[in-house]
Amino acid sequence: MHxxxxxxNPSVIMRWASPALAxxxxxxxxxxxxxxxxxxxxxxxxxxxxxxxxxxxxWSELLLKASPLILxxxxxxxxxxxxxxxxxxxxxxxxGAIFGGGVALLFEGTxxxxxxxxxxxxxxxxxxxxxxxxxLLKTRFNAEETLTTLMLAYVAxxxxxxxxxxxxxxxxxxxxxxxVMFAATSQFSMLADGLRLNTSxxxxxxxxxxxxxxxxxxLLAYAITVGGEAPAAAxxxxxSSKRTVWFALTISGLTAGLAGIAEVAGPIGxxxxxxxxxxxxxxxxxxxxxxxxxxxxxxxxxxxxxxYLGGEQAQLALQLPAAITGLFQGMLLFFLLGCxxxxxxxxxxxKRRTVAATKPAVPVQEAA
Amino acid sequence: MLTTAPLxxxxxTGEPRLQLLHITKRYPSVVANDDVSLTVMPGEIHAxxxxxxxxxxxxxxxxxxxxxxDIGEIMWNGxxxxxxxxxxxxxxxxxxxxxxFSLFETLSVVENIALVIGGKFDLPALAERVxxxxxxxxxxxxxxxxxxxLSVGERQRVEIVRCLLQNPQLLILDExxxxxxxxxxxxxxxxxxxxxxxxxxxLYISHKLHEIQELCDTATVMRGGKVxxxxxxxxxxxASMARMMIGRELPVCHAEPYTGVSAPVLQVRGLTQPTDDPxxxxxxxxDLTVNSxxxxxxxxxxxxxxAELLAALSGEALVASDMVRVGDKPAGALNAAQRxxxxxxxxxxxxxxxxxxxxxxxxxNALLTAHRQGMVKNGLVNYAAAxxxxxxxxxxxxxRTGGAASAARSLSGGNLQKFIVGREIMQTPKLMIVAQPTWxxxxxxxxxxxxxxxxxxxxxxxxLVISEELEELFEICDRIAVLxxxxxxxxxxxxxxxxxxxxxxxxxxxxxTTHGGSHASA
Numbered sequence: 097m098h099x100x101x102x103x104x105n106p107s108v109i110m111r112w113a114s115p116a117l118a119x120x121x122x123x124x125x126x127x128x129x130x131x132x133x134x135x136x137x138x139x140x141x142x143x144x145x146x147x148x149x150x151x152x153x154x155w156s157e158l159l160l161k162a163s164p165l166i167l168x169x170x171x172x173x174x175x176x177x178x179x180x181x182x183x184x185x186x187x188x189x190x191x192g193a194i195f196g197g198g199v200a201l202l203f204e205g206t207x208x209x210x211x212x213x214x215x216x217x218x219x220x221x222x223x224x225x226x227x228x229x230x231x232l233l234k235t236r237f238n239a240e241e242t243l244t245t246l247m248l249a250y251v252a253x254x255x256x257x258x259x260x261x262x263x264x265x266x267x268x269x270x271x272x273x274x275x276v277m278f279a280a281t282s283q284f285s286m287l288a289d290g291l292r293l294n295t296s297x298x299x300x301x302x303x304x305x306x307x308x309x310x311x312x313x314x315l316l317a318y319a320i321t322v323g324g325e326a327p328a329a330a331x332x333x334x335x336s337s338k339r340t341v342w343f344a345l346t347i348s349g350l351t352a353g354l355a356g357i358a359e360v361a362g363p364i365g366x367x368x369x370x371x372x373x374x375x376x377x378x379x380x381x382x383x384x385x386x387x388x389x390x391x392x393x394x395x396x397x398x399x400x401x402x403x404y405l406g407g408e409q410a411q412l413a414l415q416l417p418a419a420i421t422g423l424f425q426g427m428l429l430f431f432l433l434g435c436x437x438x439x440x441x442x443x444x445x446x447k448r449r450t451v452a453a454t455k456p457a458v459p460v461q462e463a464a
Numbered sequence: 465m466l467t468t469a470p471l472x473x474x475x476x477t478g479e480p481r482l483q484l485l486h487i488t489k490r491y492p493s494v495v496a497n498d499d500v501s502l503t504v505m506p507g508e509i510h511a512x513x514x515x516x517x518x519x520x521x522x523x524x525x526x527x528x529x530x531x532x533x534d535i536g537e538i539m540w541n542g543x544x545x546x547x548x549x550x551x552x553x554x555x556x557x558x559x560x561x562x563x564x565f566s567l568f569e570t571l572s573v574v575e576n577i578a579l580v581i582g583g584k585f586d587l588p589a590l591a592e593r594v595x596x597x598x599x600x601x602x603x604x605x606x607x608x609x610x611x612x613x614l615s616v617g618e619r620q621r622v623e624i625v626r627c628l629l630q631n632p633q634l635l636i637l638d639e640x641x642x643x644x645x646x647x648x649x650x651x652x653x654x655x656x657x658x659x660x661x662x663x664x665x666x667l668y669i670s671h672k673l674h675e676i677q678e679l680c681d682t683a684t685v686m687r688g689g690k691v692x693x694x695x696x697x698x699x700x701x702x703a704s705m706a707r708m709m710i711g712r713e714l715p716v717c718h719a720e721p722y723t724g725v726s727a728p729v730l731q732v733r734g735l736t737q738p739t740d741d742p743x744x745x746x747x748x749x750x751d752l753t754v755n756s757x758x759x760x761x762x763x764x765x766x767x768x769x770x771a772e773l774l775a776a777l778s779g780e781a782l783v784a785s786d787m788v789r790v791g792d793k794p795a796g797a798l799n800a801a802q803r804x805x806x807x808x809x810x811x812x813x814x815x816x817x818x819x820x821x822x823x824x825x826x827x828x829n830a831l832l833t834a835h836r837q838g839m840v841k842n843g844l845v846n847y848a849a850a851x852x853x854x855x856x857x858x859x860x861x862x863x864r865t866g867g868a869a870s871a872a873r874s875l876s877g878g879n880l881q882k883f884i885v886g887r888e889i890m891q892t893p894k895l896m897i898v899a900q901p902t903w904x905x906x907x908x909x910x911x912x913x914x915x916x917x918x919x920x921x922x923x924x925x926x927x928l929v930i931s932e933e934l935e936e937l938f939e940i941c942d943r944i945a946v947l948x949x950x951x952x953x954x955x956x957x958x959x960x961x962x963x964x965x966x967x968x969x970x971x972x973x974x975x976x977t978t979h980g981g982s983h984a985s986a
Binding site: 313314315316318321322325326328329331332333334335336 | 778780799802817821822831832833
């Protein structure tokens with residue numbers, strides 16, 4: 097006997113309410129966790145969710161962290177709609193950082209104002225190439241993109257590690273695995289003094305608008321949705337599934353690459369081994385919590401960024417381990433998928449048969 | 465022992481085998497069965513007649529324990545019973561042959577049967593029983609053959625034999641003839657009569673009036689979840705039964721002769737296509753011409769290359785360029801979108817998931833193929849135009865729905881089919897290919913769809929219809945060919961053939977597959 101049975105009409109309202117429900121469940125289980133750790137849950141939640149936003153600096157940090165998450169998730173959502181699961185955005189982010197960072201090193205000492213635009217283009221290109229590689233493997237050899245994208249993320253990470261501890265290592269860097277700090281002309285400018293928020297958020301803002309327009313209006317986005325919802329209907333209509341694979345993986349690589357260069361040409365200012373706290377993976381959760389919708393993703397990205405900040409606060413103020421951030425992210429995704437499952441399915445109730453008392457249990461007149 | 469089961473149960477005289485009393489089953493959006501009562505006597509062949517959606521299938525599932533009624537009682541041989549699940553139904557002696565078979569293709573006949581029978585696992589002994597039962601009832605089967613090598617008719621035999629091995633006192637058959645040749649139908653009826661003579665009760669679900677008249681002793685007619693009448697089919701006419709079934713006269717189609725210019729629109733020459741699918745059917749040397757202003761029908765039982773031929777014609781599968789010509793252009797190497805640009809439209813057999821995306825609205829589904837009707841500029845969709853198109857489609861083709869914003873999956877099969885056919889026709893095609901146009905569609909909508917196809921062809925469009933329903937093909941087509949075993953017979957004018965001849969060809973008995981013979985039609 098199956099435990100779950102499909103619902104005839106999954107509720108549209110619940111589909112949008114499900115992220116909110118998932119947040120509430122996460123908070124509930126989170127408070128149990130805090131109680132078990134002998135911390136006052138209310139105090140913990142204040143530290144986690146209120147304190148980070150008490151200052152302009154906090155808000156700047158929130159946007160700074162949300163920006164790459166939102167940018168990457170926009171690209172990933174396109175593929176997820178087509179059921180193409182790029183889970184290696186982290187690798188594409190790193191390749192974007194490597195390509196863009198490499199250009200920054202080329203421009204080192206020139207003071208050219210073309211440096212930053214060239215870096216952004218190179219970053220986009222690097223990410224797109226790293227996304228196109230699994231597309232080639234899938235269309236040509238039918239290799240599962242879930243595996244190849246993830247494996248290529250490790251390749252990218254090792255490549256970065258080799259570059260910053262080998263050919264690109266800062267000679268004056270006391271042997272740390274890192275490049276020189278980029279010149280000011282190779283960095284996004286700050287939006288305000290004392291805040292780390294920089295002009296790269298405008299790339300994200302433009303991307304949100306572009307992706308919104310794309311998903312709402314373009315025939316290609318429609319074809320992608322059809323390919324994900326009903327592959328046979330896409331074949332029937334003559335929508336190319338290969339084109340969808342190429343487009344989805346390249347575009348998600350491109351946005352991840354942009355996020356990568358925004359990080360190294362922004363708050364980090366160099367290539368080193370810690371250019372991303374797992375933005376590429378967290379963006380997968382952001383895309384789903386945002387219901388794969390360009391605007392929903394903005395809200396989800398802000399929420400996820402708050403979890404990062406809260407996690408840092410919790411380490412400082414409550415002496416909780418760094419794993420707390422991952423724990424909350426994981427719970428959020430778990431409850432979201434759980435809520436979604438109950439939107440599409442319901443528990444099968446084992447009903448006792450009820451015999452209507454009002455009907456006599458004698459045979460009625462029948463035409464033989 | 466189980467082998468001669470039906471004889472072991474002498475019919476209890478005078479007592480009904482099965483009685484359903486006031487069965488009501490509600491689903492969230494619909495009352496599938498509303499106070500349905502039914503009596504089946506031992507040895508009686510009882511028809512349950514009704515259109516799609518009349519509640520027949522739900523009622524049978526209640527009897528078979530797959531669905532539980534909200535209200536009502538089931539009496540089995542005079543005792544009130546609660547049938548918890550299909551296993552309980554089988555234990556009582558209720559067997560069911562489903563419309564869609566539930567066999568594992570990679571297993572042999574006897575292995576498939578062993579999976580359901582239970583008991584001691586002794587394949588050789590079971591194979592013997594399968595053999596003896598199948599021979600006794602005129603259903604010859606080789607127990608050791610793999611299911612994927614069996615024809616559809618043979619697979620149905622496996623299902624029936626599987627039921628017979630389980631002592632049925634009641635056998636339920638759900639639309640059993642939809643996959644059979646006329647000759648095989650006759651054979652099946654003989655078997656059913658033999659079973660009935662031995663005291664087995666038979667519930668026969670169908671919407672085919674002439675079959676019910678030929679076979680059944682009594683009939684219960686259902687409409688909209690309610691019983692609308694009881695009848696003795698032999699005393700009724702098809703028209704009178706249809707009236708009970710659909711509540712009005714049986715609609716008929718009118719076809720005027722075509723008077724316009726007739727020129728070949730679809731030309732298939734030597735279409736040969738191996739298959740990647742281990743259970744697929746390779747196509748061999750198919751020749752076919754469809755002219756403007758005519759409807760050509762392809763008869764045959766699904767699984768004989770229908771899916772492969774349709775994919776090769778629609779462009780979902782590519783073939784050599786000159787094997788398929790649309791108008792005067794070689795089209796074999798063009799994909800589905802490019803062939804549509806040449807004026808080809810296609811209505812596939814699967815409406816949900818292929819002809820339409822279940823979760824998307826009708827507006828979005830209009831876009832699926834009709835986007836080339838000026839709905840896209842610079843890659844951007846004009847959704848207002850798509851909505852307008854969908855709304856016109858809904859109005860013109862009488863699609864019963866809440867509106868263009870309704871999801872495709874919320875429509876009944878017949879209404880979705882009308883929407884899809886409408887969407888394709890409104891693209892002013894030169895060539896229309898339709899697979900199983902009225903499969904699962906109610907009588908009223910079927911007549912409408914058939915008339916629509918006739919009218920379309922009389923406007924000079926070339927129409928190709930692939931259908932399992934012979935009657936339908938004889939009703940609407942000008943010429944009929946048969947696809948069997950991946951080979952296509954020559955299309956002959958329908959006046960020069962009949963169901964008997966077509967049935968023989970379905971068994972693969974035709975000589976019209978040589979190139980010399982069919983070039984004459986070009």
